[in-house]
Amino acid sequence: MSGASIIDGKAVAAQVRADIAGKVEALKSAHGFTPGLAVVLVGEDPASQVYVRNKGQQTKEVGMNSIEHKLPDTTSEAEILALVDSLNKDAGVHGILVQLPLPKHVNSEKVLNAIDPAKDVDGFHPVNVGRLWVGEPALAPCTPTGSLILAKSVQENLSGMNAVIIGRSNIVGKPMAALLLRENCTVTVAHSRTKDIQSVVKGADLVVAAVGIAEFVKGDWIKPGAIVIDVGINRVEVPGGKAKLKGDVAFAEAAAVAGAITPVPGGVGPMTIACLLKNTLQAAQMQHGLEITA
Ligand code: NAP
Numbered sequence: 329m330s331g332a333s334i335i336d337g338k339a340v341a342a343q344v345r346a347d348i349a350g351k352v353e354a355l356k357s358a359h360g361f362t363p364g365l366a367v368v369l370v371g372e373d374p375a376s377q378v379y380v381r382n383k384g385q386q387t388k389e390v391g392m393n394s395i396e397h398k399l400p401d402t403t404s405e406a407e408i409l410a411l412v413d414s415l416n417k418d419a420g421v422h423g424i425l426v427q428l429p430l431p432k433h434v435n436s437e438k439v440l441n442a443i444d445p446a447k448d449v450d451g452f453h454p455v456n457v458g459r460l461w462v463g464e465p466a467l468a469p470c471t472p473t474g475s476l477i478l479a480k481s482v483q484e485n486l487s488g489m490n491a492v493i494i495g496r497s498n499i500v501g502k503p504m505a506a507l508l509l510r511e512n513c514t515v516t517v518a519h520s521r522t523k524d525i526q527s528v529v530k531g532a533d534l535v536v537a538a539v540g541i542a543e544f545v546k547g548d549w550i551k552p553g554a555i556v557i558d559v560g561i562n563r564v565e566v567p568g569g570k571a572k573l574k575g576d577v578a579f580a581e582a583a584a585v586a587g588a589i590t591p592v593p594g595g596v597g598p599m600t601i602a603c604l605l606k607n608t609l610q611a612a613q614m615q616h617g618l619e620i621t622a
Pocket of ligand 1: 471495501518519538541559561576600
């Protein structure tokens with residue numbers, strides 16, 4: 329029996345998108361411009377194609393312009409850099425997202441670092457990483473931003489909570505740590521070298537799991553009543569059936585102990601694109617010198 333309340337990521341993401349749609353409409357009528365998001369897709373990776381399609385659709389649904397550049401996987405690094413440069417200069421483009429992974433002959437870091445930090449809606453550029461850590465207005469990575477919104481949907485004030493993040497990647501774990509510090513949590517970042525990780529997690533009022541190992545976090549690691557945010561998306565083969573998506577947390581066990589928990593799918597996943605749109609609105613407001621309401 330589940331004791332935890334289940335955090336509905338789809339519903340929260342829909343609220344975020346509705347809020348953005350209202351603000352985009354207000355921006356159009358008050359200032360006469362429409363925020364634009366450009367997405368660059370290089371190659372034929374099927375998962376990337378699905379992501380890009382969903383991003384384009386949701387961008388249009390909130391009233392923004394969606395600009396898609398689909399290039400063959402033979403495109404050279406120089407050609408991609410030239411496209412990024414032209415998007416940087418295009419006043420109708422407020423956000424630029426280069427879909428990863430890029431083909432092997434392309435240096436991803438070089439391409440991501442070529443994006444104007446003001447348009448870096450993924451929040452991966454070192455300038456935005458630095459701004460996030462020093463507490464300046466920054467475009468923060470979308471998945472941790474979405475995870476924070478979900479945690480705050482359970483408890484608005486996270487101040488003083490012991491937060492344990494499992495994972496220290498640049499796209500999830502590290503920015504999550506910066507965001508939770510900003511919320512005045514006491515933050516611990518655990519990783520593959522952490523000793524006695526079970527005890528570390530047991531002390532957490534808030535757990536964010538971003539490990540990439542299906543059902544890594546067990547129910548008896550969770551402090552009773554804790555908020556559990558499961559970022560993991562792991563495709564697990566089930567005998568005789570199709571692959572199933574599993575999180576990084578053993579959901580049923582953890583839900584019996586936690587106070588609130590995100591499911592997989594339907595938890596953090598839907599928040600990522602919603603936060604990309606939020607970042608695009610924020611980028612547009614910043615570029616026009618307007619108050620940030622995103
Ligand atoms: P990643 O770059 O592979 O990082 C995984 C982290 O987990 C690393 O810091 C690693 O530690 C740590 N780790 C690995 N094995 C461990 C162990 N046995 N004990 C403790 N820590 C361990 O992964 P990521 O990109 O952050 O993604 C994490 C998960 O989130 C994946 O399942 C991914 O699919 C999912 N994800 C979801 C979304 C979404 O939209 N919902 C977005 C991004 C990622 P070391 O640093 O020591 O190696």
